Amino acid sequence: MKEFIQKQFEKNHLQSVKLLSILREIQAEFHFISKDAIEILANLLKIERTQIISVVEFYHFLSLEFRGKYEIFLSDSITDHMLDKQSLANYFAKKLGVKLGQLRGDGLVSLDNTACTGMCDQGPAGLINGYAITQLSKPRIDEIVSLIEQQVPVEDWSKEIFKVADNICKTDLLLTEEISQGSALQNTFKQGLTETLAEINLSGLRGRGGAGFNTAMKWQFCSQEKETARYVVCNADEGEPGTFKDRVLLNQYAHQVFEGMTLCAAIIGAKAGFLYLRAEYLHLYSKLEAILANRRDNNLLGKNILKQGVDFDIEIRLGAGAYICGEESALIESLEGKAGIPRNRPPYPVVEGYLNKPTVVNNVETFLAAAKIALIGGQAFANLGTKQSTGTKILSISGDCEHRGIYEYPFGTTINTILNNCGAKDVLGIQIGGPSGTFISNQEFDRVIGFEDLATGGSFIIFNQQRNILDSVRNFTDFFVDESCGFCTPCRVGTSLLKKQLDKIVDGHGSAGDIVALEEICQLVKNYSHCGLGQTAANPILTTLQRYPEVYQKQLKAISYEPGFDLNASLAPARKLANRDDAGAYLAQVED
Amino acid sequence: MSETITIDGKEIPFKAGQTIIEAATAAGVYIPHLCHKPGYKPHGSCKLCTVNVNGRRCSACTFPAATGQAILNKTQELEDNRRKITQMLFVEGNHFCPSCEKTGNCQLQGVAYYLAMKDNHFPHFFANRELDASHPDLLIDHNRCIFCNLCVRASQEKDGKNVFAISGRGINKRLIINSKTGLLKDSDIEVNDCAVQVCPTGAILEKRKGYSTPIGQRIYDTQQIDQVSLTQETVYE
The missing domain is CATH 3.30.70.20 (Alpha-Beta Plaits)
Known part of the structure; x- marks a missing residue:
């Protein structure tokens, strides 16, 4: 093991900022991070062992305990559940002879849940030793179980098992055609860097991750910083359940994304950039590395790009399973090899980002759009969409419809149009922007996609009339409990309180005051949390409570007070101890 | 003339680089806190020191004081919610x-x-x-x-x-x-x-x-x- 770690350490240039990369390698090789590995690594990197432990414990795909030669994770998104995930999970567990969340006795295989893996258009999905699997079915599970029992290495499994489809259903300005390699950069250098920034400003492009900050302004702020060591970071950590568009963009339009990053670097004066790729998209890693190599060969990356005196290169850093790392300052912490805990602001990343240097962090789609704008000009982009939301938005459509996949629409498109295009019928409502977004009912389908109405990072989950709203609210609330980083009190404790209170109501233990109590916790979590995760964690409850109060009311018992636990059931151990089974040993929940 | 902020209507001077809680403490205004301690790097995690700065909630222990800030501290709403945050800490542990x-x-x-x-x-x-x-x-x-x-x-x-x-x-x-x-x-x-x-x-x-x-x-x-x-x-x- 020592040799292996030494090798990884050297491969990663002896840097503690590469801690996460090194830990990923150790996990992949040994299927856990042992105490010995921690000691060896602490000595090599000259960091404290506690720093390593805190990183391992923070990320979902790293573990202090052995996880077996085959580590299986099943995506637990609501979209997977809508495709019968639960019964397939039970089948999988039974076939393997292991309980969900456990390692099998012989140490060969473990089975666990994980948050949405970004395959909502082709679920139920999962990961095997980090690699994505889609469209799980009983025959597919039989095949996988047999390969595992025969201990066939994952590298030798049929490619069919790891097939991921792109499902591009509707294209517009950005997706119709990828720009030709280098064309946006050539145009940028031809018209000048200041002029290109002016074009991006004219385009009105706003961040596509969901928050919608003006892109040109962000780049300008960064370029004006005194500190000249600057960084460009592409946020490919799309963890919002229901979104998968960045996976498709990186599979088919990666050149254009990298081109967008490169022209950003030229404009802000950055020499180095990172693509922070979510761990769930490991299958894209080698392909993306090859594209970067190709761009270096073509003088589109590296020294003296297109002989214009610009030096810039891009490194891919993989995450290790943490939704919070999609938050830009948490992402930067993760890039530095730490747990992804959002920073205090100010300072903002454009002032103090990666290694406390000025850093631009933008979404994959933002860089894709920026490259297009550099080529076609700001006005052509601004002609699409609405005044406040220019251009197009790429949506990831999943749930109850005929054609799940990627759709590109000009901002301002109505929900009705979108539903018609994807073949959705008998719709109850839509979760727009994922759990952190909004649930809209079928009375609101004349509303439009846009920052001024329904802002979205791209997640679009359709529910038909047969679905129970409370199922999705519960799934989303559980998601936030699992993904809270735990830094601040309102989110760390509040998300668990939300879960407890919601479960109490849904399980039929709620009474008159319980909805008010639920709302009270919602407001606290929303208004007092440190970052966007906590501030939106109550949205699934708040947005459905507002639209369907009767659904919640119906769960309540018609008494003024209902205890949160089952009194009689709690007495079972006492009955057992006292060896009593007479009528007097049983109590009614509420006195008549 | 030094620069000032107001907390609950009271004018309070501050020095460049001071956080809101530092300026407040120096002026004899208490803002409840647990993870903050003078002389230590601000952390901003307990959220008890949340104040309202020009209509926006901020952690007083990490947010820099700046001219023009009208800060609300001892309001019923903030005190009620600080109590609830404290209650969260009580039920989380034992x-x-x-x-x-x-x-x-x-x-x-x-x-x-x-x-x-x-x-x-x-x-x-x-x-x-x-x-x-x-x-x-x-x-x-x-x-x-x-x-x-x-x-x-x-x-x-x-x-x-x-x-x-x-x-x-x-x-x-x-x-x-x-x-x-x-x-x-x-x-x-x-x-x-x-x-x-x-x-x-x-x-x-x-x-x-x-x-x-x-x-x-x-x-x-x-x-x-x-x-x-x-x-x-x-x-x-």
């Missing part, structure tokens, strides 16, 4: 004040008194937390840890060591100890380290000292935490 050695000297308790907290309000988590009594002179009761990070910072910033870290994620956060065994006895902590003294609750305790001051004569038995805080923490002049 805090049984009457049987705790730190009672009367505990800042969590002091803040709870100040905010007129009468019950725990939220359902208890009954978290399964451990006790590390391995060290001859010290004891860690994880039941009482509120993840304020002060011992982590004290060990790094004041003691020049690295005895503690906060690990885990979400509700499974835990304080870990930097030793091969993970036990306190094998770390390089010493009784007089700032990391021991800084604990606001009864999570890190010196052994055999628990009752040297009788209950009833302890800090918050006789004074409110705002007064204690302002006399002890006004060190910015």
Whole structure:
């Protein structure tokens, strides 16, 4: 093991900022991070062992305990559940002879849940030793179980098992055609860097991750910083359940994304950039590395790009399973090899980002759009969409419809149009922007996609009339409990309180005051949390409570007070101890 | 003329680089807090010091004071929600004040008194937390840890060591100890380290000292935490 770690350490240039990369390698090789590995690594990197432990414990795909030669994770998104995930999970567990969340006795295989893996258009999905699997079915599970029992290495499994489809259903300005390699950069250098920034400003492009900050302004702020060591970071950590568009963009339009990053670097004066790729998209890693190599060969990356005196290169850093790392300052912490805990602001990343240097962090789609704008000009982009939301938005459509996949629409498109295009019928409502977004009912389908109405990072989950709203609210609330980083009190404790209170109501233990109590916790979590995760964690409850109060009311018992636990059931151990089974040993929940 | 902010209508001077809580404390205005301590790097995690700055909620311990800030601090809404945040801390861990050695000297308790907290309000988590009594002179009761990070910072910033870290994620956060065994006895902590003294609750305790001051004569038995805080923490002049 020592040799292996030494090798990884050297491969990663002896840097503690590469801690996460090194830990990923150790996990992949040994299927856990042992105490010995921690000691060896602490000595090599000259960091404290506690720093390593805190990183391992923070990320979902790293573990202090052995996880077996085959580590299986099943995506637990609501979209997977809508495709019968639960019964397939039970089948999988039974076939393997292991309980969900456990390692099998012989140490060969473990089975666990994980948050949405970004395959909502082709679920139920999962990961095997980090690699994505889609469209799980009983025959597919039989095949996988047999390969595992025969201990066939994952590298030798049929490619069919790891097939991921792109499902591009509707294209517009950005997706119709990828720009030709280098064309946006050539145009940028031809018209000048200041002029290109002016074009991006004219385009009105706003961040596509969901928050919608003006892109040109962000780049300008960064370029004006005194500190000249600057960084460009592409946020490919799309963890919002229901979104998968960045996976498709990186599979088919990666050149254009990298081109967008490169022209950003030229404009802000950055020499180095990172693509922070979510761990769930490991299958894209080698392909993306090859594209970067190709761009270096073509003088589109590296020294003296297109002989214009610009030096810039891009490194891919993989995450290790943490939704919070999609938050830009948490992402930067993760890039530095730490747990992804959002920073205090100010300072903002454009002032103090990666290694406390000025850093631009933008979404994959933002860089894709920026490259297009550099080529076609700001006005052509601004002609699409609405005044406040220019251009197009790429949506990831999943749930109850005929054609799940990627759709590109000009901002301002109505929900009705979108539903018609994807073949959705008998719709109850839509979760727009994922759990952190909004649930809209079928009375609101004349509303439009846009920052001024329904802002979205791209997640679009359709529910038909047969679905129970409370199922999705519960799934989303559980998601936030699992993904809270735990830094601040309102989110760390509040998300668990939300879960407890919601479960109490849904399980039929709620009474008159319980909805008010639920709302009270919602407001606290929303208004007092440190970052966007906590501030939106109550949205699934708040947005459905507002639209369907009767659904919640119906769960309540018609008494003024209902205890949160089952009194009689709690007495079972006492009955057992006292060896009593007479009528007097049983109590009614509420006195008549 | 120095620059000023207003807190609840009162004009308060500040120096460049000061946070809101630093300016407030220097001017004799108390803002409830637990993870903040003067002279330590601001952390901003407990969220008790949340104030309203020109209509926006900010942590007073990390947010820089700036001209033109009209700050609300002691409003009914903020005090109510600070009480609820304190209640969150109480139900998350296992805090049984009457049987705790730190009672009367505990800042969590002091803040709870100040905010007129009468019950725990939220359902208890009954978290399964451990006790590390391995060290001859010290004891860690994880039941009482509120993840304020002060011992982590004290060990790094004041003691020049690295005895503690906060690990885990979400509700499974835990304080870990930097030793091969993970036990306190094998770390390089010493009784007089700032990391021991800084604990606001009864999570890190010196052994055999628990009752040297009788209950009833302890800090918050006789004074409110705002007064204690302002006399002890006004060190910015």
